[in-house]
Amino acid sequence: MKDCIWFISGFHKPWEASVVANLAGVLNVARKTEGMPPLRLYIAGGTGNFRVAGALSWKSLTFLERMSTILFRGGVWHLWGDAPFWWKFIRLRARTVHTSLEDKPNWMGHPTRLFAEQADCGESVIRPTFEVRVSLASSMTEKQSNEKQSVGKSSAIVIMDEPQNLPNELDVEVVFPTDSSVASAVALFAEDSPSGAILAAYLTMQGIPVIAGSSLKGRSYLRSVLGSDGYIALKSRDVDGWRVALSDAAGEPGRFASASARRFLNENYSAASALESLAEIY
16 A cells, blocks of 8 residues: 545534644655655645644645545545545545545445444444643634533633533523633543544543433444543533532543543554554454
8 A cells, every 4th residue: 555645525614624634644654664655635725723744735736636635646545524526536446435524425435434333234443542742722622612601609610512401590600611721621421422532532521520411221323432530421401410520620630531431542542453444454
């Protein structure tokens, strides 16, 4: 596999992009060790969330550069997200791999997932690896900053993966996941989804305890990433339930949960295991 190209048209949230960037970095180290040319990354949008040497915006290429790349370059192409209209020309001449976080994607290459919980139909699983590249402050968007709402006098920050209905009596300030700084964050409330689990992994690596719903039964993205002891369980969504969870998150239980999650991530999502999972597919 001497000539490999990644095309990224999804995974635009900062924590999703960081997973792809980490995997690209791991693969590039291995390729350099073996004397192979570096991986080439083309991003459908901007490259700000992809801290990988050589990552280029597809829009920055001239028309002739794009056509030359589509028609002649790359023996293996890895698609992350949705396929562009010209992907059919790539599939005519090159081997393709496709990774998606969607529930039911239209596969445009060898089907791959980042979570075994999504691989019900025999898709291959790419093992993600995590390191602290993302801060909430750097991932703020104007739209989400306008969605900030206050619930009483602020005594804590709850970072939501999706909007939730909180008790009016709860004395907290509610913001969305890309609208706060790590320094002011007390806890992350994460939805049990692939993107929510990735966000939870990155923030727990930064020492922010994760509050999760108590219904993590059977398959769970959050539990697969953080381990069974790596989060604070929200026992109920009433005022008392939230107060107990926030109190635990700010105290010793929160510190224990964060430490447990970091150990779990380091033991189960190492760079070596990520590289091995990529090598099996390529």
